[in-house]
Amino acid sequence: GGLGDLGINAIGCAISKLALHTACAGVPPSLCLPICLDVGTDNEELLGSPFYVGARHRRVRGEEYRELMEETLEAISRRFGSSVFIAAQDMSFASCSSFLQQYRGTFPVFSDDIQGIAAVVLAGIMAAKPLTGKRLSEHTLLFAGEGRGATAAAEVVATAIARETNETIVDARSRIWLVDSEGLVTRARADTVDDHKLAYCHEAEPAADVLAAIQAVKPTVYLDIASIGDCIPLGREACTALAACSERPMLFALSEPGVLTPEDAFEWMGGQVIFTDARLRRTAEERLELPSGQRVRANVAQSACIAPGIALGAIMSRATRVRDEMIIAAAQALARLVTDDIRAEGGIYPDLTDMRSISAVVARAVAARAYEAGVATELPRPRDLLAWARELMYNPKYRPYR
DSSP states (O other), X not given: OTTOOOGGGGHHHHHHHHHHHHHHHOOOGGGOOOOOOOOOOOOHHHHTOTTOOSOOSXXXXXXXXXXXXXXXXXXXXXXXXXXOOEEEOSOOHHHHHHHHHHHTTTSOEEEIIIIIHHHHHHHHHHHTHHHHOOOGGGOXXXXXXXXXXXXXXXXXXXXXXXXXXXXXXXXXXXXXXEEETTEEOBGGGTTTSOGGGGGGOBSOOOOOSHHHHHHHHOOSEEEEOOOTTOOOOOOHHHHHHHHTTOSSOEEEEOSSTTSSOHXXXXXXXXXXXXXXXXXXXXXXXXXXEOTTSOEEOOEXXXXXXXXXXXXXXXXXXXXXXOOHHHHHHHHHHHHHTOOHHHHHTTOOSOOTTOHHHHHHHHHHHHHHHHHHHTOBOSSSOOSOHHHHHHHHSOOOOOOOOO
């Protein structure tokens, strides 16, 4: 995953993510169970450490790994039922993409790293409509990245476009482009690119780098969703070219923190850019002041504002699947929470001062869509889903002692 090969120590990622779900969405701890499959590690430091408690062999892959995963999910389903919400955490993008594709039709599986980030991006683009004047389907999107993270997120966005326009997924993909270390992904490169990029090999002239790709595609939304080590740098010239593509360009710099700072982005692109990165330490009150005196927000794309709500919505409806329309509904619900005052400063996400309220609204939207899709098994359907979400939330109460 994003933290590298941790071996059995990755159990800490599962525990912390469950704690986040409890803190942000009130998911009861009694309903949470962290699981880590110990399939070995390729981390030489861990293999040589006398304090490492995991299996001391190379990481298992291939058919043996798939058989273990199948056996584990079947055991979970037998023990906890068909509506147990299974969240994949800290897996490599390749493994996670394969996991979702294989099991999403059988189990209610979800990946924060893929679907969560994609949902946050969707919410941001939807919330920015009053600023950009464009619906999601009216944008041209350019995803940057070498690995499967960019294409996995692009596929979620393409699905949302197809549902907005009632067109095929193939037509929706025509609005989305990819750029990697070799330049723009086009049909001319179809014989050499990885399989996961083939769906986005469009007809176009070759573009050798990110600057040429921006000049060729003229994106209104640029998204850097690369995994660690696969980031494609976006310099001054590329930012200037991106600023010329739209009156209010959107820039999501979600790969390695610090590769493109908000200060550089606003300096090179001006105050019209709607900038988002993944810097977790930025406070809600933090603003950037431009030379013109304008105060703007540098948005932070945190899956914590949407993933816990998705989990709560699936749990409260006892959904047996996590459908694409449930993810899209979550993004729409988050986007509706953005006020005009926030947008006036270039903000596209609500202030995270009351995460429980945000998660309740997201959970209501997810549960409602689960009932509409026929995958909810909590019957009869509660009349007030928002009240039901709040009622289910865990609130620790401690007995006072003298």
